[in-house]
Amino acid sequence: MRDFFEDLGKRLGETAESLTNRASEVVEVQRIRGQIRALDRNNERDYRDIGRMIYEKYKNGEVIDTEMVCICEEIEKREATAEEMEQMIADSKGTTVCPNCHANLTPDMAYCPQCGEKVPEEEEEPEEEAAGTEAEVAEETAEEAETAAAPESEEA
Template sequence: MADFFEDLGKRISDVANDIGKKTEDTLEIQKRRSDIRTLKRASERDLMDIGKMIYDKFRQGEINDTDCIALCEEIEKRGLQIEKQEEEIARIRGER
């Protein structure tokens, strides 16, 4: 009888640990998804700024691609950060 309760206690403990890990993973994934949304919104703003800059230059007859380099580099950096966040989500999901 003692073995039964000992086994039951171990099973309950294992289930609680699994639930805790899954909750932790879910929170981590949600945080990373939030980070991804923030990065994507920032890139969308920069893309709009690039479009406005190019349009303004077009209207003035002065399209100069070098003015857009800094914004493009920031968009590329955020793209790499998004990829890293998505890889981390995949890694977390793979550990379950």
Template sequence: MADFFEEFSRRVSDVASDITKKTGDTLEIQKIKSNVRTLKRANERDLADIGRMVYEKFQSGEVSDMDYVTLCEEIEKREEEIEKQEEEIVKIQGEI
């Protein structure tokens, strides 16, 4: 009977050890994934800033590269359309 309890105790101890290791591994993986997400968000923010700077230079006439000019002109068109649609919203709200 003592052998049974010793074996049972050893198995419980082994399972607890495995669970502890897996929990530690899971936490470490989540920490790494969180760091990766943080780095990706920082890159997205920097890319947006670069784009904003190029667009501002385009608006002041400082950009001549046609790849940039074409993209900036498309942005300008969408900005104008956004403005028209926002005016339409104001008009509709005024009628209500």
């Protein structure tokens, strides 16, 4: 009977530890998603500012110049950071990210369920194709060598 309770205690401890680890992962993902939302909000604010500045220049008959370059650069930086964070989330979940809409995709998906974009195949395949191409080149080279040697033997 004592063994039963010891075993039960160990199992409860393992289960509690597993739940704690899972909760930590969920909290981390939510923290990153919060950062992404903040980056998106800042981009939306800058989009509005760009539009307002361009419209004011247009309204005043001014030539639109490179004043907006800094804002555009900040938007690009935040977009790149958000993409990196989405990839971090995907990596932690063992998934990939849709190149079109950045939705998380499981390895068995052929198309993104959010936007319908075809999921790129794994990077291992180009390596296999390259190996096949090298073998084909070697085979063609051998055939060319045989062809070049054949006319010489006929002349002799």
